[in-house]
Amino acid sequence: MTTMNRNKLRLLALATTLALGIGAAHATDITGAGSSFVYPVISKWSAAYAEKTGNRVNYQSIGSGGGIAQIKAGTVDFGASDMPLDEATLDKFGLGQFPDVIGGIVPAYNIAGIAPGKLVLDGQVLAKIFLGQITNWSDPAIAALNPDIALPSAKITVVHRSDGSGTSFNVTNYLSKVSADWKSKVGEGTAVKWPVGIGGKGNEGVSAYVKQIPNSIGYVEYAYAVQNKLGYARMKNAAGKVVSPETASFQAAAATADWSHAKNFNLLMTNAPGTDAWPITATSWVIMYKQPKNVANSKVAFDFFRYAYDDGKAAATALDYVPLPASLVTQIEGYWKTEFKQ
Amino acid sequence: MSSIPAIAVISSTDRRSRADARHDAWFRRLLKVCALLVLAALLGAALSTLWGGREVLFGQGLHFLTSADWNPVTDTYGALAPIFGTLVTSLIALVLAVPLSFGIALFLTEIAPTWLRGPVATAIELLASIPSIIYGMWGLFVFVPFMARVEPGLSATLGRIPLLGKLFEGPPIGLGLLTAGIVLAVMILPFISSVMREVFQTVPNRLKESSYALGSTTWEVVWDIVLPYTRSAVIGGIFLGLGRALGETMAVTFVLGNAYNITSSLLMPGTSISSSIANEFNEAVGTHRSALIALGFLLFVVTFVVLLISRLMLRRLAKREGA
Numbered sequence: 001m002t003t004m005n006r007n008k009l010r011l012l013a014l015a016t017t018l019a020l021g022i023g024a025a026h027a028t029d030i031t032g033a034g035s036s037f038v039y040p041v042i043s044k045w046s047a048a049y050a051e052k053t054g055n056r057v058n059y060q061s062i063g064s065g066g067g068i069a070q071i072k073a074g075t076v077d078f079g080a081s082d083m084p085l086d087e088a089t090l091d092k093f094g095l096g097q098f099p100d101v102i103g104g105i106v107p108a109y110n111i112a113g114i115a116p117g118k119l120v121l122d123g124q125v126l127a128k129i130f131l132g133q134i135t136n137w138s139d140p141a142i143a144a145l146n147p148d149i150a151l152p153s154a155k156i157t158v159v160h161r162s163d164g165s166g167t168s169f170n171v172t173n174y175l176s177k178v179s180a181d182w183k184s185k186v187g188e189g190t191a192v193k194w195p196v197g198i199g200g201k202g203n204e205g206v207s208a209y210v211k212q213i214p215n216s217i218g219y220v221e222y223a224y225a226v227q228n229k230l231g232y233a234r235m236k237n238a239a240g241k242v243v244s245p246e247t248a249s250f251q252a253a254a255a256t257a258d259w260s261h262a263k264n265f266n267l268l269m270t271n272a273p274g275t276d277a278w279p280i281t282a283t284s285w286v287i288m289y290k291q292p293k294n295v296a297n298s299k300v301a302f303d304f305f306r307y308a309y310d311d312g313k314a315a316a317t318a319l320d321y322v323p324l325p326a327s328l329v330t331q332i333e334g335y336w337k338t339e340f341k342q
Numbered sequence: 343m344s345s346i347p348a349i350a351v352i353s354s355t356d357r358r359s360r361a362d363a364r365h366d367a368w369f370r371r372l373l374k375v376c377a378l379l380v381l382a383a384l385l386g387a388a389l390s391t392l393w394g395g396r397e398v399l400f401g402q403g404l405h406f407l408t409s410a411d412w413n414p415v416t417d418t419y420g421a422l423a424p425i426f427g428t429l430v431t432s433l434i435a436l437v438l439a440v441p442l443s444f445g446i447a448l449f450l451t452e453i454a455p456t457w458l459r460g461p462v463a464t465a466i467e468l469l470a471s472i473p474s475i476i477y478g479m480w481g482l483f484v485f486v487p488f489m490a491r492v493e494p495g496l497s498a499t500l501g502r503i504p505l506l507g508k509l510f511e512g513p514p515i516g517l518g519l520l521t522a523g524i525v526l527a528v529m530i531l532p533f534i535s536s537v538m539r540e541v542f543q544t545v546p547n548r549l550k551e552s553s554y555a556l557g558s559t560t561w562e563v564v565w566d567i568v569l570p571y572t573r574s575a576v577i578g579g580i581f582l583g584l585g586r587a588l589g590e591t592m593a594v595t596f597v598l599g600n601a602y603n604i605t606s607s608l609l610m611p612g613t614s615i616s617s618s619i620a621n622e623f624n625e626a627v628g629t630h631r632s633a634l635i636a637l638g639f640l641l642f643v644v645t646f647v648v649l650l651i652s653r654l655m656l657r658r659l660a661k662r663e664g665a
Contacts, residue, residue, distance in 0.1 A: 063625045065625045066625075068627070191414040192414060193411070193413040199621070208483070
């Protein structure tokens, strides 16, 4: 019964595709699902791409976990995840992955009288604040980094994400890299056991809490800090230089990260070594089958991302994302040629 | 001659009544299927959450129920903090909403002038139709800042009382168990008060008037006549509200603070079963997902236990009244 039904459905699907095919010549609809981090930019790219080529990219922002599950089940043409898959998983399912766009994550604060970009923090201090070991803004460790500003003697309220998120993953990964204490007590993940603080749902939830609660500190994607006019901290990076969160420093992190030695682009850009690199820079990965069942759709997907890397730069910048540096794009295109059946 | 049509009539009525009986049987079966469908859906939902959460429910066993340690990194899950948050916020909501609903219902049935009853009753019912996400946004953007201004005062006054003061310690950030409880109270208020109003109206005027004639005050009429007459329905209404408070998700997620805490202070952030699921389900894989589904099963159990208690209470009340 079921096989018959399925055959009927297939026939129906075939008939519809044919019927549609007559209407719009060679238009292909492909589907992707996953990370909500890239959703705004993918939908913008998708609209522009559809206008140019007639091919549509339907992207469902269901979260990285969902995206990975969907691509493993083969129900979508590409998945997108904020966490890279390890080699064993990729090999087991015959998948490959590559970065799509870069974004920066910033510590956002609300301290009366301290303007955005004035406060300076480093990884150690940030870890201690999030561990609940530094509880007051007048702590000497913060004062040592900020000799020029008068910090209030006020209790720090920590705000973190309550939902599982790639943003949390990148922040906790960074803190694990710079603080052994954090690594042993909390660790890294899309959701972790936060020692202190309150949880806001989504970037917008954290932004709202930081905005409302005096003397609070949280972390959000750069675009949210800018749009909500939140105070954001400058950070001392791995090279010991104090950098501002901006396109140049995010791109510096991507450029100085050692991609050439990262198999399957399995590399997190946090705590990147470059002198101008922003320490909490993140990307998300597109995950696709190396031997796709539907080669035509796969082809359109590659064409879409090639378009995104090239013509989609302005759209990405307008949304406060950062396009991948040219060297990385070349490397990704090489990876496509050698690993994927096109 | 005359007997032949009579026989025809009998046989036709006979046939009709047989057809009627058959239709009746089918109708009965249809109704039974409708009712069983609800049971099947309920059982299916309960079993599928049990199955989805088996890895944690049976793998970690009692630890899941007795531990407050919720750590996705090490894959150890204890549900005590969400259970605690769910029960505490619902309890606060009940403590606030029940007396208030009682007052509203009484005012509308006994005291208010007739022209006022309709509009106020409609307004209360409209309150029930506001989507919970709106309550959540109102809670986050309007009520939380308000509470942040009120809470220092609470800590300074109520916080000084020995023992009870423990409930009002902590940083005044506006978010937390108390705020969530108050928002929940506003949300369940219309349910409880409209049920109460409906049942108060069913009290025969004869009874009330006799009582007034004997010289009772309004309060005495309400306490000794109206309430005993409607007790079981009032309790039913309260549990309807409680059921909603236990399962409420979005509004709570916005104002509860979403921290896996068990604290004595109501001003501290906490988490609830449904908000934990809503927050983490999207990105959860493997054991984490199983733990969240197991939480869903727990919510089933908690709601079921609450309903069971309400049934038992009603039965005991009925018995006492019968004796």
